[in-house]
Amino acid sequence: MTGRKKQKIRIARPPVREDSGAGGDYFEVRPARLGQRLEGLSAHTKPGVRGFPGVDAAQELLAQTLRKRRVCGEVLDLSAAGGLLGSVPGVELWAVEGSAAALAVLQSAGFDPLAAAPGDALAERWPERARTVALTLAGDQGSAYVLAQLAWAHAQTPPGGTLYLAGDRDKGFDRYVRAAGAAYGTGETIARDGGMRVARLVRRPGPTPAIAEADKYGAFGVQIVGLPGVFSAGKADKATSLLLETLGDLDLSGQRVLDLGCGAGLIGAWAARRGAQVTLVDGDLQSVRSARMTLEASGLPGEVIHSDVDASLGERTFDTIVTNPPFHVGRGVVLDVAREFLAAASRRLRPGGTLYLVANEPLPYETPLREVGPARELARAGGFKVLAATRG
Numbered sequence: 301m302t303g304r305k306k307q308k309i310r311i312a313r314p315p316v317r318e319d320s321g322a323g324g325d326y327f328e329v330r331p332a333r334l335g336q337r338l339e340g341l342s343a344h345t346k347p348g349v350r351g352f353p354g355v356d357a358a359q360e361l362l363a364q365t366l367r368k369r370r371v372c373g374e375v376l377d378l379s380a381a382g383g384l385l386g387s388v389p390g391v392e393l394w395a396v397e398g399s400a401a402a403l404a405v406l407q408s409a410g411f412d413p414l415a416a417a418p419g420d421a422l423a424e425r426w427p428e429r430a431r432t433v434a435l436t437l438a439g440d441q442g443s444a445y446v447l448a449q450l451a452w453a454h455a456q457t458p459p460g461g462t463l464y465l466a467g468d469r470d471k472g473f474d475r476y477v478r479a480a481g482a483a484y485g486t487g488e489t490i491a492r493d494g495g496m497r498v499a500r501l502v503r504r505p506g507p508t509p510a511i512a513e514a515d516k517y518g519a520f521g522v523q524i525v526g527l528p529g530v531f532s533a534g535k536a537d538k539a540t541s542l543l544l545e546t547l548g549d550l551d552l553s554g555q556r557v558l559d560l561g562c563g564a565g566l567i568g569a570w571a572a573r574r575g576a577q578v579t580l581v582d583g584d585l586q587s588v589r590s591a592r593m594t595l596e597a598s599g600l601p602g603e604v605i606h607s608d609v610d611a612s613l614g615e616r617t618f619d620t621i622v623t624n625p626p627f628h629v630g631r632g633v634v635l636d637v638a639r640e641f642l643a644a645a646s647r648r649l650r651p652g653g654t655l656y657l658v659a660n661e662p663l664p665y666e667t668p669l670r671e672v673g674p675a676r677e678l679a680r681a682g683g684f685k686v687l688a689a690t691r692g
Contacts, residue, residue: 351381
């Protein structure tokens with residue numbers, strides 16, 4: 301069985317030095333807040349999971365739809381988040397996720413999730429494909445990523461099998477249903493709630509659409525490889541560019557440097573090019589793979605780790621941490637993850653080590669930066685600011 305086991309509510313925290321001042325509840329897994337329409341269902345969540353402190357609105361409608369239509373048996377959910385579909389009566393959830401935060405939640409809630417991303421083969425885990433596949437589109441990650449999600453779902457749906465597709469009308473859902481229908485052969489939107497939509501598609505025999513190749517470009521002396529959906533996959537973003545321009549004279553030779561929230565790996569590769577021993581970390585599996593490809597394409601050494609902030613870093617500490625912290629999870633502005641980045645810097649910096657970060661001007665990072673040390677502003681331009689703090 302790959303469904304529910306006995307539930308647990310907490311996951312292991314990363315080690316914290318007694319003098320770090322860190323703590324809080326970022327790593328605590330808790331029941332998700334569900335509306336009345338989901339009465340009788342359940343899910344778990346934590347900061348960093350889509351929909352926190354509730355569930356993603358499109359997935360909410362998807363769960364309602366599966367329950368109303370009495371879908372049962374094995375359901376392969378390629379975007380399982382906190383396991384909501386596993387609470388639908390009669391459903392045995394095969395949970396797949398690329399988010400380290402969501403994987404931690406699923407494990408804590410008693411599921412046995414598989415870490416995977418668009419294009420991955422799942423036959424080694426599940427030799428017999430599920431007749432029902434579920435997918436909540438990540439429309440905020442761009443068309444290339446959504447089309448990769450759809451191609452992946454098509455590959456995992458056997459002929460005659462059914463895909464339940466959920467998404468946001470304002471994020472291109474109708475267009476994506478048409479794209480999926482061209483491959484599946486039949487399908488229609490069967491549920492609507494505000495801007496949220498659910499479509500049902502039945503697969504006919506036929507080839508699976510190809511997934512777009514990674515974007516490649518050069519910036520700051522390194523070669524970047526960006527898979528679909530990865531932050532700054534196609535070009536260096538303005539904030540990171542300002543950060544690296546500001547740090548242009550920084551001597552990193554022989555230093556242990558952490559690129560926290562690495563995306564496609566530009567910051568970490570830049571640091572490695574300057575002689576640093578680099579560790580790159582991201583909570584998104586697609587980003588981790590991009591960053592590894594970036595180091596390889598640039599001919600640079602370094603380790604890349606899939607981790608919910610610093611949860612998988614063991615006892616590692618660093619001389620320098622450089623980051624462009626995320627402040628979006630799904631559709632909304634959520635600062636929990638960014639604040640935990642600053643707490644992680646306090647845990648991971650050696651005495652005398654410095655955190656460098658770039659952020660949108662309005663974001664109030666100066667106060668939480670005090671966990672590391674007094675904040676210093678190094679640059680301000682184009683709506684962004686570069687801040688630094690040194691651990692005493």
